[in-house]
Amino acid sequence: MKIEKAIDFFDEELVRAGISNSRFVLRLLCREILGLDDSIIVRGSDCELSGDYWEKLRESIKRLVAGEPIDYVIGYRDSNGIRLKLDRSVLIPRPETEELIELVLDGESRHRIFADIATGSGIIACSLAKRLPDSKVYASDISPEALSLARQNALANGINSIIFLQGDNLTPVEPYLKEIEVIVSNPPYIKTGLLGSLESNVREYEPMLALDGGEDGLHFYRSFFSLLPEGKKVYMEIAEYAVDELSKLSENLVGYSYKFERDFYGLYRFMILYPV
Numbered sequence: 001m002k003i004e005k006a007i008d009f010f011d012e013e014l015v016r017a018g019i020s021n022s023r024f025v026l027r028l029l030c031r032e033i034l035g036l037d038d039s040i041i042v043r044g045s046d047c048e049l050s051g052d053y054w055e056k057l058r059e060s061i062k063r064l065v066a067g068e069p070i071d072y073v074i075g076y077r078d079s080n081g082i083r084l085k086l087d088r089s090v091l092i093p094r095p096e097t098e099e100l101i102e103l104v105l106d107g108e109s110r111h112r113i114f115a116d117i118a119t120g121s122g123i124i125a126c127s128l129a130k131r132l133p134d135s136k137v138y139a140s141d142i143s144p145e146a147l148s149l150a151r152q153n154a155l156a157n158g159i160n161s162i163i164f165l166q167g168d169n170l171t172p173v174e175p176y177l178k179e180i181e182v183i184v185s186n187p188p189y190i191k192t193g194l195l196g197s198l199e200s201n202v203r204e205y206e207p208m209l210a211l212d213g214g215e216d217g218l219h220f221y222r223s224f225f226s227l228l229p230e231g232k233k234v235y236m237e238i239a240e241y242a243v244d245e246l247s248k249l250s251e252n253l254v255g256y257s258y259k260f261e262r263d264f265y266g267l268y269r270f271m272i273l274y275p276v
Ligand SMILES: C[S@@+](CC[C@H](N)C(=O)[O-])C[C@H]1O[C@@H](n2cnc3c(N)ncnc32)[C@H](O)[C@@H]1O
Pocket: 090, 091, 092, 093, 094, 097, 117, 118, 119, 120, 121, 122, 123, 124, 140, 141, 142, 143, 146, 167, 168, 169, 170, 186, 187, 188, 189, 209, 210, 211, 220
């Protein structure tokens, strides 16, 4: 079948499924999954689409129509000049987390030893390691599958300065805490009771382990604060509704002060702890 005809055929399927920007989505799939150049995808191309390519495209469209997020279908996401392979063992990195990385880079680029706790795809660790070439980053996650993907992402992007460790919360980096200067984390922070109200493509496809922050959304922060030694700079992503509860939780933290920063939507999204 000619590409033009195939595009029209699949376009109708996407439109029927209520997927907006269907042409854009198709162009993206043809480019990223089939490796076709934009110029031969545009309307009017009379190139033939081989059976193999047809099957691959059909399979991707099926997944999209079923509600799977496009980042999983394509299988990677570009961020900060880094190509991150993605699968359902890790959360799809969000723009807010890219903002968190910029906050850390703005405030802490004089430091050299970082930890990224709950690294997932490795977006934070890889970005810091790449943007601060003479740095060392400890990256940990409780999920061995996530950690394996993060490790692959570092390797694929030529990053060799990350030490990957598996385990709960701050525990895996405990032996290195003395040298770690800055700790960054985007932990699971959604209240269990609110998980049901997430968009269905998040709820059904992204790992609950990455989202579920426990009954009050604070499980991770509670044990993090109990394990945190004095004297570190800490940058954490937070739920926009958690400011009061996190302030209360921090009352028992010895040697720290804290502030909250808003994201580009104007919501409180980041908590920064600093030694006093
Ligand atoms: C919100 S995702 C963040 C992933 C990545 N850092 C990002 O910003 O895209 C949270 C991550 O925390 C991990 N996780 C959940 N509970 C954990 C725990 N108790 N200790 C360490 N990691 C945990 C999950 O496996 C998941 O990869």
